[in-house]
Amino acid sequence: MTAVAIGALLYEGKAKRVHATDQPDLVAVEYKDDATAFNALKKAQLTGKGALNCRISALLFEHLERCGIPTHYLGVRDSLWMMVRPVRVIPVEVVVRNIAAGSLCRQLPIAAGSRLQPALIDLYYKDDALGDPLLSEARLERLQLVSPEQLASIRALALQVNAVLGELFAGVGLELVDFKIELGFTTTGDLVVADEISPDSCRLWDRAISDSQERILDKDRFRQDLGGVVEAYGEVLKRVQGVCPEPRVYG
Numbered sequence: 149m150t151a152v153a154i155g156a157l158l159y160e161g162k163a164k165r166v167h168a169t170d171q172p173d174l175v176a177v178e179y180k181d182d183a184t185a186f187n188a189l190k191k192a193q194l195t196g197k198g199a200l201n202c203r204i205s206a207l208l209f210e211h212l213e214r215c216g217i218p219t220h221y222l223g224v225r226d227s228l229w230m231m232v233r234p235v236r237v238i239p240v241e242v243v244v245r246n247i248a249a250g251s252l253c254r255q256l257p258i259a260a261g262s263r264l265q266p267a268l269i270d271l272y273y274k275d276d277a278l279g280d281p282l283l284s285e286a287r288l289e290r291l292q293l294v295s296p297e298q299l300a301s302i303r304a305l306a307l308q309v310n311a312v313l314g315e316l317f318a319g320v321g322l323e324l325v326d327f328k329i330e331l332g333f334t335t336t337g338d339l340v341v342a343d344e345i346s347p348d349s350c351r352l353w354d355r356a357i358s359d360s361q362e363r364i365l366d367k368d369r370f371r372q373d374l375g376g377v378v379e380a381y382g383e384v385l386k387r388v389q390g391v392c393p394e395p396r397v398y399g
């Protein structure tokens with residue numbers, strides 16, 4: 149196979165850069181070591197985070213694909229690059245919550261750690277300048293970002309991802325507390341899971357540890373200044389790499 153040439157920078161986000169390639173239906177995502185929280189008010193460089201998130205995301209996308217869940221993922225190249233299909237990302241952050249944590253407990257009288265059954269889906273308008281506000285169905289309709297049918301598909305896909313990943317993580321002793329995904333439409337109009345799925349975008353607790361800080365294996369370690377962020381992400385990688393297909397090398 150001839151090597152794919154990576155081209156111009158198309159977009160730079162807080163944790164990733166998206167580049168064009170010399171192939172029309174292929175873009176390359178570079179995972180950065182930059183860590184941000186609280187809408188980028190808190191920033192740091194965490195050496196090794198980019199490579200860990202790239203590999204963890206690749207493993208989880210491999211697993212989702214194996215389970216029949218469509219994603220933008222095509223494979224990896226070297227340790228920091230993920231090759232993906234270009235998608236028109238819907239500017240809505242889809243958060244699925246199994247256990248109450250984070251903003252939910254700050255905004256509502258729900259005790260941290262309460263199990264949410266059925267899982268709660270929260271939709272946020274993806275706009276840093278506006279602070280990613282929580283959407284109501286009426287607001288979503290007003291913004292005309294998705295049709296009611298597309299919204300139903302988005303919810304169904306998010307719950308499928310929750311079921312598949314919740315089971316995967318439980319099998320390796322991790323509790324999937326909550327996570328955020330972004331969805332988009334491919335050039336052929338298919339709805340797929342895009343962006344990344346990693347400890348930057350999921351809350352994961354070690355099920356064998358009861359201490360409420362020690363059990364945290366996700367970005368809350370950074371948000372709460374608990375230290376050991378990269379080590380925690382390494383632990384997540386160690387557990388999932390045994391149970392997901394080896395990421396395919398692409399380009």
Ligand code: UDP
Binds near residue numbers: 243280327351
């Ligand atoms: N999340 C994310 N990006 C965001 C906001 C949230 O990846 O811009 C993830 C976050 O890591 C957690 C879940 O979505 O796994 C729910 O986050 P929450 O609404 O509780 O917000 P937070 O407590 O992070 O402010």
